[in-house]
Amino acid sequence: xxxxxxxxxxxxxxxxxxxxAWSQWSSIGASTHRGPQLGVHDExxxxxxxxxxxxxxxxxxxxxxTLATDWAIxxxxxxxVARMRGLLQGPFSGNDTNISELADRVVTGKGDTRWxxxxxxxxxxxxxxxAVRERTLKAVPPRWRDARSLMLQLRRGFxxxxxxxxxxxxxxxxxxxxxxxxxxxLSAYSVAGVRRAADEMANAGMIETSGxxxxxxxxxxxxxxxxxxxxxxxxxxxxxDGFGFVLRWQRYINERSDSHDSELSLAxxxxxxxxxxxxxxxxxxxxxxxxxxxxxxxxxxRAVAIDSLTRWFEDRAN
Numbered sequence: 204x205x206x207x208x209x210x211x212x213x214x215x216x217x218x219x220x221x222x223x224a225w226s227q228w229s230s231i232g233a234s235t236h237r238g239p240q241l242g243v244h245d246e247x248x249x250x251x252x253x254x255x256x257x258x259x260x261x262x263x264x265x266x267x268x269t270l271a272t273d274w275a276i277x278x279x280x281x282x283x284v285a286r287m288r289g290l291l292q293g294p295f296s297g298n299d300t301n302i303s304e305l306a307d308r309v310v311t312g313k314g315d316t317r318w319x320x321x322x323x324x325x326x327x328x329x330x331x332x333x334a335v336r337e338r339t340l341k342a343v344p345p346r347w348r349d350a351r352s353l354m355l356q357l358r359r360g361f362x363x364x365x366x367x368x369x370x371x372x373x374x375x376x377x378x379x380x381x382x383x384x385x386x387x388x389l390s391a392y393s394v395a396g397v398r399r400a401a402d403e404m405a406n407a408g409m410i411e412t413s414g415x416x417x418x419x420x421x422x423x424x425x426x427x428x429x430x431x432x433x434x435x436x437x438x439x440x441x442x443x444d445g446f447g448f449v450l451r452w453q454r455y456i457n458e459r460s461d462s463h464d465s466e467l468s469l470a471x472x473x474x475x476x477x478x479x480x481x482x483x484x485x486x487x488x489x490x491x492x493x494x495x496x497x498x499x500x501x502x503x504x505r506a507v508a509i510d511s512l513t514r515w516f517e518d519r520a521n
Contacts (some may be wrong), residue, residue, distance in 0.1 A: 206466050212506045213456050219516035220449045221264050223442075228267075230351040232344070233274050245435055246518070247375045250444045251391075253289050256446030257370045258300040260451075272305050273469060279315040280343060281355050283363050287321065289391030294480070295448030298454060322485075338397035350437035365392050365400040366434050373410055373422035375439025380419035388482075389439070445516060452476055466502035473505050484508065487515035 227248050254271045261268035275282060291302065308322035335409055347356045369423060372389050373381065381389075386397045388506065405412035413419045420514035455472065459493050477484055488511050493504035 205456065205462065205464060205469070206502065208502055208506065209458070209466060209469050212502070212509045213453065216509050216513050217260070217263055217453055218515075219513040220446060221260050221267070223516040224253060224260055224264075224267055224446075227253050227351075228257070228270055228274070230507045231355065232346045232352075234422055235365050245438050247353045247371055247437050247439050248351050248355075249280070249439075250355060251283060251290055252294075252373040252443035252446055254282070254305070255287070255290055255295045255298075255300050255302070256442070256450070258302065259295070259446065262299070262458065268301075272308055273307075275305055276309050276312045277415065278355075279313045279318065281345070281358050281363065283358075283368065284317045284320055286368065286391050289393075290443055291390075293391055294443045295450065296447075298450040300450075301326070348433060350434045353434050353437050356431070362474065365390070365396050366393070366404055368418075369397065369400055369404070370410065370422060370427075371437075372439050373420060374424060374427050374434070375437045376421070377419055377436070377438065378424055380413060380421050380465075382417065382419045384422075386420070389441070391443070440515075441483045441486050444480050445512070448480045448483060461464055470501040470505050477508070484512070487512045487521065 209481065227246075229242075231248050231250065257271040259269075265447045287302070290301070301321050306318040309315050309318045310322065315328060321324040345352045345355045347359075347432060354371040357371055358364075368390050369386060372386065383394060383398050385394075386401065387394055390397060394399075401410065401412070404410045405420060411421050411423060424436075428436075452473065455476070459469075477489075477492060489508045493508045
């Protein structure tokens, strides 16, 4: 059996991720029948990350799969299949999302043939922990009420694609300059697609560019707030990385559940996974990798980092 401290820390983190998913579904209009929402009203919901995170977290909370499937069927025209594939090859790679099952239901239930690409690419899947019921929860179109639905609102206005997503990310970075590499990392689109879209929008005066070979881009927040006054002060968080990390670590813990790994061994493996998501940890307020050479306190140093990421999921990170 695994050490209790490791299981307890992992459980707290997973619980925070589940609560975050419920809150975000509620924030874009899904009927969750939950209590008061967590978090702030200014975070832009990364809906593809939310869907993939919900599918993976359904091993803990099966109703998230039902909700994600229901919402995707009702609003598939607002979802980017290309971005979904990019995230599956990035932060969600190696995780159990069963995306092909959801894609099949979207194709058959909504007739959205774009999703066939996800069935063919991820055609082999295991049955979910609990079958999605035929009579799903009610899903309605998103409400354009504040920053949380900004990405979906821009997609409704401009169409699903690279450009509205880049605008959402740039607005959510609050006037920070972002280079192509960072935009690719956050958007999960290709380098060529991101560079072309960003340059075209800069030439059209929709975003700003620093120019030059290593140019960067940013959005004029005041101008977009004048156009869409309901968005207030949007912020973009690395939720794809957050959900992806939790699912990857939870899967490792599940695979090792019958082992007798020491806290030191698990701390080393945890650190290796932290390195793969280092910018996520920086955003969560962990500025350096927590390390302890003492076998007795090795996991305790990791638990401090986990607490920071738990607070980040609950929107209380520094």
